[in-house]
Amino acid sequence: FNTNVFYYLSNSIPIFKADWSVQAVISWVLTQYFGEEHISIIAEEDTQALSGRDGNELLQGVVNTVNECLSEAAMFGLESPLQSLGTLDVLNAINKGSSKGGPIGRHWVLDPVDGTLGFVRGDQYAVALAMIEDGEVVLGVLGCPNYPMRREWLNHRHHYYQLMSKQSPPDSGVWSRGCVLSTQKGSGQTWMEPLVNDVINLGLSTLARPATVSSIDDPALATFCEPVEKENSNHSFTEGLAQSLGLRNRPLRVYSMAKYAAIARGDAEIFMKFARAGYKEKVWDHAAGVIIIQEAGGVVTDAGGSPLDFSKGIYLEGLDRGIIACCGAQIHKKTIAAVDESWDSSNL
Known part of the structure; x- marks a missing residue:
């Protein structure tokens, strides 16, 4: 594909x-x-x-x-x-796209536009496609049209980025307005390539390069990202967790599955999502991002440390409290420990 x-x-x-x-x-x-x-x-x-x-x-x-x-x-x-x-x-x-999925056979999982508000505001959104075989995610592709190849552009608001892009066009695809990340299970590698017309027209398809998670394992040096929307994520709880972990960096609040891209590329180290009572996570919001982080060297589990279960159909059934994605095993272990210590006072 x-x-x-x-x-x-x-x-x-x-x-x-x-x-x-x-x-x-x-x-x-x-x-x-x-x-x-x-x-x-x-x-x-x-x-x-x-x-x-x-x-x-x-x-x-x-x-x-x-x-x-x-x-x-x-x-x-x-x-x-x-x-x-x-x-x-x-x-x-x-x-x-009306399939209900299940534990047997091959199922494609698609979120056509993940991050509606990000799309409307010219901010981050994603087109996410994954393939599940017998309940396991085996392929993931994540298109992030407004996520620049160059990390430093993340520090600028999108409208400023657009202005600078016109003044200083991309050269030979080194950076572009957006990127695509893709991987397959067992490859041990996630690839990132630019989303830019000039690159495609020039036939420079070899510009794909490995995406690798951050090597940071000290929470004090880590950046965590979380959903922008408060409707299905408890910001106050994650803010408390950040303090418990000793996180000093300002949180990166990102629309859509671009959060998974941020971890896979090494732009952030921790992604935490704890939904409010009654909210059920859907497979299309996570499948592509999970395998992209895992093959880039990261770890994704629920808050109990168990792998996410994509074999039950549309929803992530049996999810323990929330979802935690980290750049490595050590920081993941510390994050889960902080969740356990704080959970009783979370009111979730």
Whole structure:
């Protein structure tokens, strides 16, 4: 599966169309590669909002966007449809994402636009695709259109980055507006490559380079990241944990699965997420990011130290309190110990 597909999926699609359009395109591409009868996709979107009179205009916009994207497929080493997809073709492609998954067989897991607020604000968002075989994540691809290849650009607000990009264009793909990370189970390596038109047009596909987690094991030197949204993450608890661990650096609050990219690339050392009571974590919010961190040398478990279970379908069932991702085993062990010490007073 060509990771460059994430480039044309992430350019200038209005948010109201983006989720359905991305899901339709990736579903169509996967079906072309693996066949209609052999594809099972667990994805976030359905077509309910696109049905009826109220959804007609939105649906037509999605159809137009999908065909516009697929018309450029050859630029990225993919085959375009022989003719434009019709309304039913697009609806069928989106509905391919209705699989419930399970412990047996191969299932693709897709979050077409992870980080809606980040997308709207021109901040971080991600297109995330993973493959699960018999309950184990074996492949992950994470497209982060606004996550620059150069770490130092993370210290600037996005609009400033855009301004500087126009004044000083990328040279030979050394850095770009965004990046794609990809890996497969057992490879012991996560790869990162730029998301930039000039690189693709020049055919410089060899610019992929290893992404490696940080070597920091002292919490006092570590940076932790957490979700921006407070609705499904308890910031006060993670702030308390940060103090218990002795973390001195300012937390990195990031929209979307770009948090997993930050750990895998060595831009941060700890990711903690503790959802409020009643919230259930979904597999498409974590599958691609988990394997990308693991193959880059990091550790991801629940707060009890157990691996995340992707064999139960749409939800991460049996999750012990929350999710902890770290750059290494030592700092991971210290983080879990801090959670155990603080949990009784967390009110979660």
